[in-house]
Amino acid sequence: MIEFGALNWSILIAYIIANLALGLVIGKKIETDEDFYVGQKTTPWWAIGISVVATYVSAMTFLGAPAWAYKEGLSVIAIHLNYPLVIMAVIIFFFPFFYNAGVASIYEYQEKRFGKRARALISSIWLVSQTMSSAAVLYATSVVLSFITGIDVIVAIVIVTAIALVYTVLGGITAVIWTDVIQSFILFAGAGIIFYALLNESSFSVMDSLTQLKAEGKLNPLLTDWDFSATTTVWSGIIAMTLYHTTVYGTNQMMVQRTLAAKNIGDAKKSYLLMGFAAFFIYLFFIILGVLFYSYYQGKPFENDNTIILQFAAEYGMPGLMGIIAAAVMAASMSSLDSAFNSLSTVSTIDFYKKYFKKDQSNAHYLKVSRFFTLFWAVLIIFPAIMYHLHSTGSILEVLSKVGSYFVGAQLGMFALGFFSKQATENGLLVGTFTGFVVVAAVALGTDVAWPWYCAIGAGVNAVITLIASRLIDGKQHELSEYTIKGQQLKFAREGLDEKENGWYRVPGKVDPINYWLFAFFIATLIFLGSIQFMV
Template sequence: MTEFGALNWTILIIYIVANLLLGLVIGKRIKTDNDFYIGQKTTPWWAIGISVVATYVSAMTFLGAPAWAYKDGLSVIAIHLNYPLVIMIVIIFFFPFFYNSGVASIYEYQEKRFGKRARALISSIWLVSQTMSSAAVLYATSAVLSFITGVDVIAAIFIVTFIALAYTVLGGITAVIWTDVIQSIILFAGAGIIFYALLNESSFSVMDSLAQLKSEGKLNPLITDWDFNATTTVWSGIIAMTLYHTTVYGTNQMMVQRTLAAKNIGDAKKSYLLMGFAAFFIYLFFIILGVLFYSYYQGKTFDNENLIILEFAAEYGMPGLMGLIAAAVMAASMSSLDSAFNSLSTVTTIDFYKKYFKKGAPEAHYLKASRLFTLFWALLIIFPAIMYHLHSSGSILEVLSKVGSYFVGAQLGMFGLGFFSKQATENGLLVGTAVGFVAVVAVAIGTDVAWPWYCLIGAGFNVIVTIIASRIIDGKQHELSEYTVKGQQLKFAREGLAEKENGWYRIPGKVDRVNYWLFAFFILTLIFLWSIQYMV
């Protein structure tokens, strides 16, 4: 590894200081706890959309996607085919419930639909799963900074935590969104330079590289085998991962919270539609980068595949490039960490502290509490991050996805039952959620079933057991909750409420016209990928 150098340090430090200053400036506008959670509803939809993209792309994609594709080839794209379907489901069914109610914590829906225990349960599940996921992001970033700068990994974990914590505490969700916009620019600039340099340095033409990869079986994006033990088949991507990512985008406070800062439901939907149309190209770019690295290095074995992109950048030797890459990786990471810190604090304050421990306090008190809880979660995440450092191997993107897969079935089952089941009750839901989680753990330990299917398994057990347990414990339900999709539609009709606002549906279950274009885009991506294996 070459010396990091003064120029690289200058670039990295300027980036860090700029983020802190932005948090300081925005923080002066934060007057209430609600400002901290969802801002003042003045943020433009495109900024929220970029923030959504940046948060989920993160350092996991910057490092992990090329590493995963280096190992498994272009088939990794199957895991990311589903975003158009996911975004359609979320904006049709989830957004109307969250936005119309004016909540800051999306888990308040569970209390309205089922009761306090259901809300406490899903909030707790999310707090645990998000802590583990954020710790993986923190570890990945710190490993990169250690590789680039020579700083110890554990020391880097503390440094990255402090930087992301500082501007999040100062500026709340608004600072999170606007720093994400800046961070996404840096991230894609760094990735673009690496891609250009790789093509420029390679002794093979792109077509020669693709032909070699095809001969080695790494250029087939659509593996159609019905093998439930394989991770990257088209079926796991379209069926299993559609459910997985629906949970990520529909039941994850970290992702949904920023859309609640939109001016209206139309802007909230447009911010997610940006991800629906852009995600395929983003992930395809990083996955192609990985398969081109495989060609460039002729399949060389790396001790840590997550560092391939950094090895190449160091070899390339462009002045300031390592500083830009370090800033890009920090940008990718902090776009996820800042969101996690803010949303963990929001859920803790609203769903637990305000509800059970300190009711009726002044807004200034809750704002202070939110900032203290932000500090608490930032410090807590450090410990599992250190554990990842000591025990993790393989693609960090795959590791992160596996961690999340244990929890998403429970979350999806709880919301799915709330939306569509008349017979599900709170008592039955608690039983079903527990059984669903046990089923996932049993499958993970006792079988070779690939992790993308864990969501389907967990949610399936949850739904079936909940319906049975609800009937046994509470008997047949005769009244339809107004917090089901059907109940909301009946309420809108009964009370004469406007179904649309500024041309966008406020009522769940209604399809905005742009969703048809999104579905058509999904079909076109399948056709494009299918054609790749015949183009070379």
């Protein structure tokens, strides 16, 4: 605990009040459940894009990326260099299905392609995985508040949950997006101040630090060993984590839902393209912070690596800095939590309550139910967050990624089979998904294979077993579903539908020209990272 002081408390409290006030203002415009889920289709693409960035960057990156890089070095960037490939895949294959259907829950696609059981299964998988991921975000923020104020960690968890809950219940997805915009500026302002202070305080020059790190093997960003037990190789980054992050951005209701609030499919794609071009620089920045901290502290061990950035801020002693950092981390945390609360509520209401319990109620009824589910999930998430607090001391970014890796293979497999396979059936899919879970669990518990590969293993097993089981149970399929990529293309051609809207493709599988620039950017980042060792 450090002396927080009146100035720091003023900054933090002002930030909290601003978020609550914004939620209150936006909440006055929420009249229907549709407004709560996707807004009124008036949100600009750049705000949605910033919200996407803020949501996934979160407190996991602010605290966890420097902590992870402190331990592993610059090679951690390999896990995050795949975003251009990920965004290309999502906007080419996923977005057209979701946006053309006009859905609020992306898991409605599974019912249209396979059936009700498939939709219920993937919705349930996502609810569990998102609850665990959001709990990790809560834990991250509790570390900060406890460190700087002395508040008990569990009390901190409850406080942060309550703040994010209030403005999410009031303002729905629109409040989520606009508060994320504000929160992102606070987050990066805090990180920028820390970076400047670190360079200013270090007794080493930047080049001296880099030379030392190179000598200790912490400056190689591209580890090319085919070691499946190693987490941060270039192969796990380009192959395994491309699949992992495609699942995060393509099959995750929390990430996709805000793009459904865009005016048209072009704006939805542009909002994701912002992440495709910006993610590399964002993660590289935080990872460089970690390796510079390693040089500054000469690699000394910390009881909890996630407090490194906080420890430095406390030692630096700039008036108001701890208040800014506290607000930045709370901003990072709440940009993820508000999104999670809203999307968990959306899936619970649409995929379960509205479908199986109350089918023909008023918009006002479903809005009330959506707000109830927001409260329900906010309370529920508190319990796994406490478990993280009791059992985790490593990088929270790595913890979050590990938790997600158990689930993403099943999600990716279900969507990939729907998009590309004529022969996959619902019965086969259920068998394949269950088998994939069993195999991933066996690999995690019985081998030293690194977690980034769990998604590839789970999705691969799911695909193979699904196709075999589909043939054995339902026989050969002769009709092509219109909800496959090929089926959609044939439908557009048969019905004479416009393939483009405002210059952007509506039909899945078609490549917008900007994607070629995105791929070129990916190649340029590889060349840059490969040259780093020769520059020092």
